[in-house]
Amino acid sequence: MVDNKKVKATLPDGSVKEYPGGITLLEIASSIGPRLAREALAAKVDGRLVDLCSTLERDASIQFLTFDDEEGRQVYRHSTAHVMAQAVEKLFPGVKLAIGPAIADGFYYDFDPEEPFTTEDLGKIEKEIANIIKADLPFERRELTRLEALALFRDAGQDYKVELIEDLPEDVPLSCYNQGDFVDLCMGPHVPSTGRLKSVKLLNVAGAYWRGSEKNKMLQRIYGTSFPKKALLEEHLFRIEEAKRRDHRKVGAELDLFSIQEEGPGFPFFHPKGMILRNELEKYWREEHKKWGYQEIRTPIILNRALWEKSGHWDHYRENMYFTNIDENDFAVKPMNCPGCILVYKTKLHSYRELPIRLAELGLVHRHELSGVLHGLMRVRCFTQDDAHIFMLPSQSKEEIIGVIEMIDDFYKVFGFFYHVELSTRPEKAMGSDEMWETATSILREALEAKGMAYKVNEGDGAFYGPKIDFHLKDSLGRTWQCGTIQLDFQMPEKFDLSYVGEDGLKHRPVMIHRVIFGSLERFIGILTEHFAGAFPAWLAPVQVRVIPITERHAGYARQVEDALNEIGIRVEVDARNEKVSYKIREAQNQKVPYMLVTGDKEVEHGTVAVRHRTKGDLGSLSLAEFQDKLLEEIGTKLY
RNA sequence: GCCGAUGUGGCUCAGGGGUAGAGCAGCUCACUCGUAAUGAGCAGGUCGUCGGUUCGAAUCCGACCAUCGGCUCCA
Numbered sequence: 219m220v221d222n223k224k225v226k227a228t229l230p231d232g233s234v235k236e237y238p239g240g241i242t243l244l245e246i247a248s249s250i251g252p253r254l255a256r257e258a259l260a261a262k263v264d265g266r267l268v269d270l271c272s273t274l275e276r277d278a279s280i281q282f283l284t285f286d287d288e289e290g291r292q293v294y295r296h297s298t299a300h301v302m303a304q305a306v307e308k309l310f311p312g313v314k315l316a317i318g319p320a321i322a323d324g325f326y327y328d329f330d331p332e333e334p335f336t337t338e339d340l341g342k343i344e345k346e347i348a349n350i351i352k353a354d355l356p357f358e359r360r361e362l363t364r365l366e367a368l369a370l371f372r373d374a375g376q377d378y379k380v381e382l383i384e385d386l387p388e389d390v391p392l393s394c395y396n397q398g399d400f401v402d403l404c405m406g407p408h409v410p411s412t413g414r415l416k417s418v419k420l421l422n423v424a425g426a427y428w429r430g431s432e433k434n435k436m437l438q439r440i441y442g443t444s445f446p447k448k449a450l451l452e453e454h455l456f457r458i459e460e461a462k463r464r465d466h467r468k469v470g471a472e473l474d475l476f477s478i479q480e481e482g483p484g485f486p487f488f489h490p491k492g493m494i495l496r497n498e499l500e501k502y503w504r505e506e507h508k509k510w511g512y513q514e515i516r517t518p519i520i521l522n523r524a525l526w527e528k529s530g531h532w533d534h535y536r537e538n539m540y541f542t543n544i545d546e547n548d549f550a551v552k553p554m555n556c557p558g559c560i561l562v563y564k565t566k567l568h569s570y571r572e573l574p575i576r577l578a579e580l581g582l583v584h585r586h587e588l589s590g591v592l593h594g595l596m597r598v599r600c601f602t603q604d605d606a607h608i609f610m611l612p613s614q615s616k617e618e619i620i621g622v623i624e625m626i627d628d629f630y631k632v633f634g635f636f637y638h639v640e641l642s643t644r645p646e647k648a649m650g651s652d653e654m655w656e657t658a659t660s661i662l663r664e665a666l667e668a669k670g671m672a673y674k675v676n677e678g679d680g681a682f683y684g685p686k687i688d689f690h691l692k693d694s695l696g697r698t699w700q701c702g703t704i705q706l707d708f709q710m711p712e713k714f715d716l717s718y719v720g721e722d723g724l725k726h727r728p729v730m731i732h733r734v735i736f737g738s739l740e741r742f743i744g745i746l747t748e749h750f751a752g753a754f755p756a757w758l759a760p761v762q763v764r765v766i767p768i769t770e771r772h773a774g775y776a777r778q779v780e781d782a783l784n785e786i787g788i789r790v791e792v793d794a795r796n797e798k799v800s801y802k803i804r805e806a807q808n809q810k811v812p813y814m815l816v817t818g819d820k821e822v823e824h825g826t827v828a829v830r831h832r833t834k835g836d837l838g839s840l841s842l843a844e845f846q847d848k849l850l851e852e853i854g855t856k857l858y
Numbered sequence: 859g860c861c862g863a864u865g866u867g868g869c870u871c872a873g874g875g876g877u878a879g880a881g882c883a884g885c886u887c888a889c890u891c892g893u894a895a896u897g898a899g900c901a902g903g904u905c906g907u908c909g910g911u912u913c914g915a916a917u918c919c920g921a922c923c924a925u926c927g928g929c930u931c932c933a
Contacts, residue, residue: 326928334862424928425861432930436861439928467926471869480906480924538932583933588859589924591931603933679932688933700933737933769890796890804894818892828892836893 228279237274244270244410247282257446258282259414260293260407267293269359269407285446295320297357297408298347298415298444299327304400305346306331306440309339315402316378316428316437322696323454324443328426330378335438340420343440347418354413355397359406367392367403378428379403417451418444464694466747467594473752473760473809475743476595484592484599486740491760494789495746496739498758500580502632502856503604503736510625512576512606517558519582523548528713529557530649534682538585555581556707556732559607560714568718573728574610574618580739581605595744596699602739608731609716615729619665619687619704622733626689626702629735633746633755634858638698639671640688642679649683650709658706659685681732683709689737694748701737701745706730753810753832755858756849763790763849764806765827768799768818775822779815779842786846788853807832813849 223239227246237246243263247270248255261268262281267289274280283290299318302325306313310331318327329335362370364383371379382403383392395404397412409415420442428434445451462468470476475492478485488496504514520542526532531539531553540551552558559577568575584600591597608618630637641662644655662685666673673687680686689702707730710716717725736742746754756762763783767776773794783790791811793802799816806814815827820839827845829837840848 337863422927423862426929427860430930432860436929438861441928478925483924585932588931590859590861590929592925597932601933703933734933741933766893768892771890798890798896799892801895802893807894814893816893820892830893 225274226277227274228277230279230281239275240273242271242273243268243280243282246274246280250282254282254284257284259284259290259409262289267407269357270410271356271359272407292320293407294409294415294446295325295444297412298418298442299325300357300395300397300400300402300404300408301347301350301412301415302343302418302420302440302442303327303329303402304350304397305343307400309342309346312375314378315376317382318402324421324441326426326439326441328428328437328439330428330435330437334425335423335440337423340423340440344418344420350398351412351415351418353398354411356411357395357397357408359393359395359408361391361393364388364392367394370394370401371403374401414446415444416446417448418442419451419455458695461694461696464748464751465594466596466693466744469747469752470595470744475747475760478594478598483589484587484597486595486598486600492743494760495743495754495758499736499739499742503580506625506629507576507578507606510576510621512578514578514580515559515562516579517555517562517581518552519584520544520549520551521558523550525557525561526550529560529710530683530713531557534647534649538587540584540586551584552581553583553585554732555579555583555603555605556607556710556730557714559605560710560716560730563607563609563716564714568609568728570611570718570720570726573718574608574614576606576608578604578606595740595747596693598738598740601741603734604736604739605732605734608733609711609718609728610731611718611726612729615661615706615731616665616668618731619662619706620668622704622731623665623669623671623687626704626735630689630691630702632856632858633749635691635745635749637689637691637701639666639673640676640679640690641666641673642676642681642686642688644685645678645680645682647682648680650712654708655680655685658708662687662704662706681705681707683707684732691745691749693745694751699737699741699745701742702735703733703737705732707732750858751810753812755856756812757853757856759810759812760789761791761809761811762788762853763813763815764802764809764811765790765792765815765817766799766802766806767792767794768816770794770796772817772819772822776817779817779827782842783846786850788846788849803830813845815845 224236225239227235227237243261247258258270260283261270262283264278283293285291285294296319303315303318306329314330316328316330318325367383368380393405394401395406395408420440422441424439425436426439428437443454473491474489476489477487479487535553539553542549559579562577580602582600582602587597587599610618643659666687684705684707686703686705688700690698691701692698710730711727716728718728720726765776765779767773776792776794780790780792803814810832812832814830816830817827821827826839826841828839829845831837
């Protein structure tokens with residue numbers, strides 16, 4: 219140890235401090251302030267994540283991480299996962315440990331126990347976690363060689379850890395951490411000691427395949443979360459409860475939008491009010507597509523086997539398809555709209571002057587999904603894609619993709635959605651040459667970059683015929699669902715021998731874009747329902763106005779108001795039931811009707827309506843004409 | 859499909875080896891009412907389905923179906 223040497227630490231604010239070499243980061247944090255020493259969980263030294271007990275040996279920039287930093291939270295949750303593993307190992311001796319990472323709002327750890335865990339076990343494990351936290355055991359890092367690590371975990375009978383080590387590159391330095399008598403293979407870093415962890419809650423148990431492959435053994439995964447303050451944990455749990463209240467399956471039943479019945483698992487039924495939503499969305503969709511130069515088509519749901527063989531679906535997508543037999547010939551129910559659309563393109567010869575040709579279709583597709591994945595409207599077995607196929611010159615592809623990106627952005631803005639974008643590349647089971655894939659992928663990348671969009675790359679997640687840009691929206695619990703997608707395809711034009719006549723009078727091969735904006739009407743309605751918690755903007759609301767006569771003698775006037783609103787295309791209902799005003803208002807509120815018009819003696823006398831808005835409350839009296847203008851304006855601008 | 863949990867009137871749920879109970883909703887009646895639940899009465903269930911154990915099953919056992927939370931897969 220060099221005792222006299224000084225090291226310089228550059229802090230995030232730019233200030234530089236000098237310390238004796240070999241000082242620990244925790245000591246540095248203390249020198250800056252007691253609060254930082256208390257709240258720091260780990261640190262970054264020249265951008266590298268390290269433990270607070272590690273030492274500073276040379277000049278470096280350092281940054282302390284607290285729970286307020288994303289990376290700090292991850293360290294905190296990851297350390298909690300280790301403590302949970304320690305608790306599980308103590309309560310269930312012989313349990314094998316797999317992996318235990320931090321995730322978005324918490325952590326999980328995968329175990330291979332003798333018996334699956336029960337919900338009651340979670341309580342016991344939580345108690346043991348509390349004991350470990352109370353004991354305030356330090357997290358100690360130890361570096362070891364591959365051989366040492368193999369010996370350690372092999373002796374401990376930790377087969378999964380051994381497998382992990384064996385799969386790591388030979389030259390990577392290994393480390394493990396222990397707290398008390400518990401040891402785990404881990405890169406770290408960790409919080410200094412178990413006492414740093416405060417409020418831990420285990421949320422649920424679920425099965426999960428080892429290394430995410432269904433070919434492997436199914437392990438038992440315990441999900442949990444942790445916070446440095448009890449109040450933060452409670453707030454988080456409250457948010458989860460709140461989100462469940464927005465669940466589209468619950469809201470959809472309450473507002474009578476749709477149902478899913480035993481008779482048709484994954485095949486949703488749309489009720490009258492749900493159909494209003496759908497139809498309004500479709501109406502908007504048609505208007506926009508007209509503006510963007512699309513033409514609408516409709517193709518059959520059932521087409522013959524030869525077509526699906528030609529398109530490659532027979533080879534690449536069969537396990538997701540439904541089949542039938544007509545006059546002793548094989549047919550399939552379409553899982554995608556593209557082959558049908560291609561047949562439309564092929565009905566005549568096309569000139570380069572016509573391109574791009576944009577053919578849109580609200581196409582009902584059926585896909586066989588595993589029973590365990592069905593989820594309300596979000597994941598179903600039949601759905602309507604707001605599909606379109608663009609046939610174009612290769613030189614038009616980037617520009618067309620940019621157009622679609624802009625169009626999707628326009629659509630999502632109307633609903634106030636935030637989204638994130640992923641670029642999905644060549645999957646294992648794919649058609650076409652590597653060069654084609656490379657060209658297509660780089661065109662998509664260039665389009666994204668031209669729009670300055672941040673995106674994440676999703677390796678191997680493309681369609682079997684081409685790479686794609688996916689647009690993901692969030693549901694009420696923060697789970698993301700792919701909605702919009704843009705796929706660039708050089709394969710189908712080849713397979714179907716598509717052509718256009720060029721300037722030179724010769725036949726050339728066009729390129730195709732497959733794209734959806736809503737994704738599927740079903741999923742989009744699910745997202746929409748959760749986003750607005752059922753309180754749809756007026757333009758979408760199944761019932762826009764409910765007229766509430768105060769007593770039976772005001773019912774006649776209420777009917778007049780109803781007629782007047784109907785006349786201008788407003789969706790209106792009269793609640794003429796023999797109930798108190800407050801009762802009818804409560805019900806209209808629960809049904810999330812945007813406007814309630816209370817009509818009593820005063821309104822009858824002056825020809826007005828007393829307006830109540832579902833969130834703004836009592837807005838006072840307006841003449842019927844004024845109210846009509848305001849509402850039409852709100853609907854026209856699609857205000858949300 | 860796999861792991862775990864759940865399944866009782868339209869909804870939310872209680873009960874539990876001796877052939878079902880509440881609240882809300884529905885219907886009827888009374889009240890004729892001014893911004894989130896007026897009162898009274900009535901009606902409503904092969905306890906997911908099929909099979910087994912039993913003198914007797916909604917209750918115990920098994921299989922299946924569906925749903926929920928995940929895994930895997932995808933719009």
